[in-house]
Amino acid sequence: MDPLMPPPIRRIALDREPNVAAPAAAPASNGAPRGPGGASLRAHRSRPASARVLERMRIDSVSLAYGANWVVRDVSLPVRQGEVLALIGASGSGKTTLLRSLNRLTEITTGAARSGAITIDGRDIHELEVNDLRRRVSMVFQQPNPFPMSIFDNVAYALAEQHIARGGRRRRRTPELARAVEDALRRAGLYEEVAEDLDRSALRLSGGQQQRLCIARALAAGPEVLLLDEPCSALDPISTATIEELIVGLRESVAIVIVTHNLQQAFRVADNVAFMHLGELVEYGPSAQVFERPARQRTRDYISGAFG
Amino acid sequence: MASAALTPAPAPAPAPAPDARTVAHPPRERTSSWPLVDRVCYWLCWATGIGLCVIALAIVLFMLVKGIAYLRPSLFVESPAPSLHQSQSGGFRDPIVGTLVVTAIGTAIAAPMGVALAAWLSEYRRPAWLARSVESAVEMLAGVPSIVLAIFGLLVFSQGFLAFLSQGAAQGSLGESFFNAGIVMSLLALPLIVGATHEALAQVPDRLREASYALGKTRVTTIRSVLLPAIRPSIASGVVLGMGRIIGDTAIVTILLGATLKNEPVGHTPLLGALRGTGSTLTSYVYNNSPAGEGNAHEKAYAAAFVLLMIVLALNALVTRLSNGERPAGERGRALRALRLWPLGR
Amino acid sequence: MFGGAQQQPGARTGARSDQRAERTLGALAVTVLVLIALMAVTVLIKAWPSFSYNGLSWFGSGGDVDTQLRLMREGTPVGGHGLLYFRAWPLVWGTLLTTLLAVLLGLVISTLAAVFLTEFAPAPVRRVLDPVIRLLAAVPSVIYGLIGILALAPWINQHLISNARKQSVIYVVQLNGANLATATLILTVMILPIMVAISASALTAVPGAWREGSAALGVNRWRTIWRISLRTAWPAIAAATVLATARALGEAVMLAMVSGGRGFAANPLDGLTFLFEPVRPLAATIFQESEGLTIGPVAHTIYAMGAVLLVSATMLSLAGWAVKQPLKRYGIRA
Numbered sequence: 012m013d014p015l016m017p018p019p020i021r022r023i024a025l026d027r028e029p030n031v032a033a034p035a036a037a038p039a040s041n042g043a044p045r046g047p048g049g050a051s052l053r054a055h056r057s058r059p060a061s062a063r064v065l066e067r068m069r070i071d072s073v074s075l076a077y078g079a080n081w082v083v084r085d086v087s088l089p090v091r092q093g094e095v096l097a098l099i100g101a102s103g104s105g106k107t108t109l110l111r112s113l114n115r116l117t118e119i120t121t122g123a124a125r126s127g128a129i130t131i132d133g134r135d136i137h138e139l140e141v142n143d144l145r146r147r148v149s150m151v152f153q154q155p156n157p158f159p160m161s162i163f164d165n166v167a168y169a170l171a172e173q174h175i176a177r178g179g180r181r182r183r184r185t186p187e188l189a190r191a192v193e194d195a196l197r198r199a200g201l202y203e204e205v206a207e208d209l210d211r212s213a214l215r216l217s218g219g220q221q222q223r224l225c226i227a228r229a230l231a232a233g234p235e236v237l238l239l240d241e242p243c244s245a246l247d248p249i250s251t252a253t254i255e256e257l258i259v260g261l262r263e264s265v266a267i268v269i270v271t272h273n274l275q276q277a278f279r280v281a282d283n284v285a286f287m288h289l290g291e292l293v294e295y296g297p298s299a300q301v302f303e304r305p306a307r308q309r310t311r312d313y314i315s316g317a318f319g
Numbered sequence: 320m321a322s323a324a325l326t327p328a329p330a331p332a333p334a335p336a337p338d339a340r341t342v343a344h345p346p347r348e349r350t351s352s353w354p355l356v357d358r359v360c361y362w363l364c365w366a367t368g369i370g371l372c373v374i375a376l377a378i379v380l381f382m383l384v385k386g387i388a389y390l391r392p393s394l395f396v397e398s399p400a401p402s403l404h405q406s407q408s409g410g411f412r413d414p415i416v417g418t419l420v421v422t423a424i425g426t427a428i429a430a431p432m433g434v435a436l437a438a439w440l441s442e443y444r445r446p447a448w449l450a451r452s453v454e455s456a457v458e459m460l461a462g463v464p465s466i467v468l469a470i471f472g473l474l475v476f477s478q479g480f481l482a483f484l485s486q487g488a489a490q491g492s493l494g495e496s497f498f499n500a501g502i503v504m505s506l507l508a509l510p511l512i513v514g515a516t517h518e519a520l521a522q523v524p525d526r527l528r529e530a531s532y533a534l535g536k537t538r539v540t541t542i543r544s545v546l547l548p549a550i551r552p553s554i555a556s557g558v559v560l561g562m563g564r565i566i567g568d569t570a571i572v573t574i575l576l577g578a579t580l581k582n583e584p585v586g587h588t589p590l591l592g593a594l595r596g597t598g599s600t601l602t603s604y605v606y607n608n609s610p611a612g613e614g615n616a617h618e619k620a621y622a623a624a625f626v627l628l629m630i631v632l633a634l635n636a637l638v639t640r641l642s643n644g645e646r647p648a649g650e651r652g653r654a655l656r657a658l659r660l661w662p663l664g665r
Numbered sequence: 666m667f668g669g670a671q672q673q674p675g676a677r678t679g680a681r682s683d684q685r686a687e688r689t690l691g692a693l694a695v696t697v698l699v700l701i702a703l704m705a706v707t708v709l710i711k712a713w714p715s716f717s718y719n720g721l722s723w724f725g726s727g728g729d730v731d732t733q734l735r736l737m738r739e740g741t742p743v744g745g746h747g748l749l750y751f752r753a754w755p756l757v758w759g760t761l762l763t764t765l766l767a768v769l770l771g772l773v774i775s776t777l778a779a780v781f782l783t784e785f786a787p788a789p790v791r792r793v794l795d796p797v798i799r800l801l802a803a804v805p806s807v808i809y810g811l812i813g814i815l816a817l818a819p820w821i822n823q824h825l826i827s828n829a830r831k832q833s834v835i836y837v838v839q840l841n842g843a844n845l846a847t848a849t850l851i852l853t854v855m856i857l858p859i860m861v862a863i864s865a866s867a868l869t870a871v872p873g874a875w876r877e878g879s880a881a882l883g884v885n886r887w888r889t890i891w892r893i894s895l896r897t898a899w900p901a902i903a904a905a906t907v908l909a910t911a912r913a914l915g916e917a918v919m920l921a922m923v924s925g926g927r928g929f930a931a932n933p934l935d936g937l938t939f940l941f942e943p944v945r946p947l948a949a950t951i952f953q954e955s956e957g958l959t960i961g962p963v964a965h966t967i968y969a970m971g972a973v974l975l976v977s978a979t980m981l982s983l984a985g986w987a988v989k990q991p992l993k994r995y996g997i998r999a
Binding site: 350352353357360361363364365366367368370371372374375376378379381382432435436438439440443445449450452453456457458459460461462463464465466467468469470471473474475506509537538539540563566567568569570573574602605606609610611617620621624627628631632634635639 | 680682683686687690691693694695697698700701702704707708711774777778780781782784785786790793794796797798799800801803804805806807808810811812814815816854857861885886887888891908911914915916917918921922948951952955958967968971974975978979981982985986
């Protein structure tokens with residue numbers, strides 16, 4: 012399938028294969044690109060699977076409700092380091108809610124109910140202290156939201172607060188802190204652009220830079236899992252491409268879950284794709300399989316643009 | 320199959336029944352895991368919040384108890400009478416009348432002037448330097464203490480040529496009368512009325528003005544028949560806020576109203592004589608009957624204070640009702656509303 | 666914002682009535698401006714003799730203020746000096762003490778209360794607290810004074826001022842319930858509502874995205890408030906403080922009732938007793954000395970005090986304007 016062209020509309024008569032709800036094993040190959048296409052994107056798609064795939068979180072029959080509405084119904088998924096998991100689906104499919112439940116942001120809304128279990132490294136996340144959990148599972152939001160501070164302070168924020176929470180005193184720029192900030196900025200691919208003045212206000216950066224700053228900020232504390240809620244939807248194509256490259260590069264060190272309504276982006280970036288519709292997990296599998304040989308009719312319809 | 324192309328997928332299977340592990344209304348972040356400093360701050364916040372409620376409750380209950388203990392219906396109809404047994408004699412009919420008169424004069428002057436000024440600031444604004452100066456001057460006026468306004472008023476009204484406003488010979492009067500007090504009171508209410516009207520005019524969408532001009536109306540007519548009616552609730556709430564400030568003021572009354580026990584008219588013309596005369600209002604009555612004044616009849620002070628408080632609270636409730644009628648939306652609206660509702664400052 | 670001024674009415678026939686109206690309203694604006702300027706000028710002119718006689722020592726200390734005022738009324742000059750001799754330091758010090766203490770106390774309490782109101786209070790408590798604050802703002806100052814002089818002052822006199830304490834300063838001043846502590850406490854309660862209102866509205870205006878971002882990074886609610894919300898809202902809190910200072914400075918009646926009426930410069934070196942010493946702020950002095958105000962040296966002195974208050978209020982107004990500039994960023998008009 013040509014990675015640059017959207018998936019063609021298909022009409023296949025029957026839905027023969029069973030619902031693949033069980034987690035997929037690491038696929039043997041990511042599928043060779045067919046047809047012409049941009050070199051860099053093809054390079055992404057033909058990248059080898061990660062050497063080490065480590066399960067970080069497990070979502071186990073989770074259902075979430077706001078008031079009387081069940082927004083997410085009985086979803087089970089693994090979240091693995093070394094892989095990018097994309098949650099796709101139309102609006103209202105519950106993918107954002109599911110994402111936010113992974114770091115317990117859903118608790119902020121009153122009247123939210125849940126059932127099922129979400130575990131991180133084997134422990135239920137609701138037994139952990141919520142701020143500890145959120146340091147291990149970081150989130151980047153749709154709209155870049157850098158704090159009204161300098162770039163350095165933004166990236167150092169989580170680290171400084173962690174230090175204070177553990178009883179340390181507020182310190183100025185120690186060398187360790189500076190190193191950690193530089194590290195995070197490099198991983199986010201922003202360091203070269205801002206290195207000459209880290210004390211500039213973060214609000215002066217461009218949209219793409221701000222989003223990369225938010226990613227750096229999320230990475231600075233060394234999380235195990237990175238959650239991305241439609242991170243590129245507010246950005247221009249060039250920033251989007253930069254961030255997508257970033258995401259693929261990060262998957263070795265951090266488990267990544269990305270919610271996106273952009274199917275091409277999911278195709279470019281994800282190793283595993285979970286398609287949700289009206290709260291249910293319709294299909295889960297390696298991205299090549301879900302996009303090229305979807306097992307369920309609904310998946311086919313969504314991918315081919317019949318609704319959305 | 321074929322239907323799938325056009326209609327969305329059929330409704331999914333019914334929701335799974337919540338199992339025993341369902342947690343409704345998950346708890347908010349537990350503060351027990353916070354460091355000590357953060358916990359102390361959290362408890363301090365709670366303490367101040369509850370403390371404020373307690374203080375307000377204490378004030379209201381105290382005034383309620385004392386007021387009801389000492390309030391008699393006869394107080395409303397009797398005039399203050401000088402006598403040795405202050406706690407039994409006399410009432411506060413005169414002070415109540417005094418309050419009403421001073422408020423009426425002050426509002427009658429401040430309301431039209433304030434609205435006109437705000438309309439000029441909003442719709443004309445020429446020359447620009449004059450507009451900016453007037454705005455700054457009104458803002459400054461809002462911050463001037465009422466005692467300074469009072470002594471300024473005294474200075475002005477004790478000049479000979481203004482003696483007609485109060486009792487006094489041509490060479491200079493004492494400068495104390497209802498007229499004088501009312502006029503200076505209008506300066507108290509003016510900034511509030513100008514502020515409320517100006518804000519409201521700024522919020523009126525331009526298309527209203529454009530529509531009116533397009534119909535060939537002059538600016539004056541537009542202001543009079545389109546803009547002012549549109550912001551009537553804001554003007555009303557500004558005026559009521561001004562009234563509240565006037566009613567609650569003691570300094571101007573004590574200095575410019577003579578603080579005589581009864582309302583003493585000057586000369587024999589019925590209404591004008593009374594207005595040129597001296598008198599008292601509820602506020603100066605409370606002050607005079609408290610240990611700080613001369614009367615030292617604290618029962619009457621409590622009773623009068625209770626009546627005063629009820630009047631002010633009723634006005635306050637009125638303001639709330641008026642400004643709830645039209646709400647500017649969103650964050651800015653909330654900020655504007657919070658600030659407009661305070662009778663202090665602006 | 667001021668679009669009205671830019672719109673042009675169309676018809677030519679109305680132009681004349683418009684011109685008339687504009688001239689009239691312009692005249693009104695000029696009148697108001699002249700009136701306010703006149704107020705400043707006349708107060709300063711009437712105050713000038715007192716300042717010119719005493720010079721800058723007007724603000725200094727020297728002798729008992731109450732005696733000086735009494736002698737001025739009686740027409741007998743203080744030994745060796747003219748009738749206008751006046752050293753206002755105890756009054757100025759009293760004003761500074763009550764204002765600054767009340768504002769500081771009010772700042773801390775109002776910030777905590779505003780944080781409570783916007784972040785921690787459950788919805789039913791918030792619904793109660795809103796009208797409570799409005800109620801506190803609406804109470805006239807004479808009622809605060811009444812409660813102070815009839816309830817709070819006697820209580821403080823009975824329970825907080827021991828006889829030993831009274832004895833320790835009896836040779837200088839008599840201690841009773843009307844003192845700095847009572848005055849400061851009630852003044853704080855008077856300025857709290859306005860500060861809480863402005864601070865709370867500024868805290869609500871902080872973008873939710875920042876607070877959510879901070880929570881998502883694992884920072885607890887208090888630290889988020891401290892490092893994000895309060896840091897963003899501080900210009901509003903500063904503006905509220907300036908407004909409250911102006912209010913506290915100009916408070917005359919309540920302070921006249923509860924602050925003690927003795928022109929005594931409360932001495933911090935007295936330790937805790939310092940809080941229970943009487944003070945006499947400028948505004949309260951003007952109020953108390955308002956008999957026979959227009960003639961003689963007393964008048965000049967009183968107007969001089971008024972001039973000091975006027976100039977302070979104007980400077981605070983300017984300070985308030987300066988502090989409000991950063992607020993425009995968030996669209997808060999304060």
